[in-house]
Amino acid sequence: MSDTPPNIILHAADVHKNFGGLRALSDIDLQIEEGKTHAIIGPNGAGKSTLLNVIIGRIPPSSGAVIFDGTVLTGKAPYEINQLGISRVFQTPEIFPDLPVLQNVMAPAFARRDGAFRINMFRSVDSETEIREEAEDMLNDIGLHGRRGDHAGSLSRGDKRRLELAMCLIQRPRLLLLDEPTAGMSRHDTNSTIDLLRKIKLGGMTKVIIEHDMHVVFSLADRISVLAQGRIIASGLPQEIKEDPRVQEAYLGGSVE
């Protein structure tokens, strides 16, 4: 056993967010350990999406700051935050519906190589071949290789979500934020997405997952934080969270199993 303290890759420090008179986030102190999968759970309206949007720069906090690996993110534009190595999979997939599935995965790989605003698809034939192979491998991993020539817009909702996950993964982010990654998927597709996310975990990528499906949460999470009415009411190991009476209460007497 080593005594080295865990590296905190992301820290939301004393974050508050008000929408007019509504306190969407209060006193948030969230620390994410590098290489871990950290789930954020909580009832509807608890503030989970607002917290993710604050992290990726889509919503400015009313006060407090978000720090990523020593860099203060607060005040930076979403594209700058993305270029620091943070990617997010949205609840509503953001794909290029008129392009083939394979091109959808290749585009962010070119952006990674060239910088997000200097995409030049024809710069180098060799590297285009490499990127095509990488995108094909990614589609294999995600189970969409058979659809690589189809327009992305023709995919089912669950497959669009998996495509968007592939588009994020090919950027090789250091931190991947997933907003309900299995919403709209069949149980079979949910389980293959869990398997894929487990595989990425072995690769050392840090992940933050917002999820309602407790099967997904307890299959993947190393740590869980529970939000209720804009506050973190509990944070700990999955077993601790399962047994925490405050968490049971936040779910209106329901079980978090």
Ligand SMILES: Nc1ncnc2c1ncn2[C@@H]1O[C@H](COP(=O)(O)OP(=O)(O)OP(=O)(O)O)[C@@H](O)[C@H]1O
């Ligand atoms: N842009 C906005 N303007 C005003 N109020 C907002 C805005 N975004 C969110 N809210 C409010 O902030 C609170 C937290 O919402 P948020 O979407 O973050 O919750 P959530 O935990 O993600 O919910 P769900 O699980 O239903 O997606 C809610 O009361 C919501 O109505």
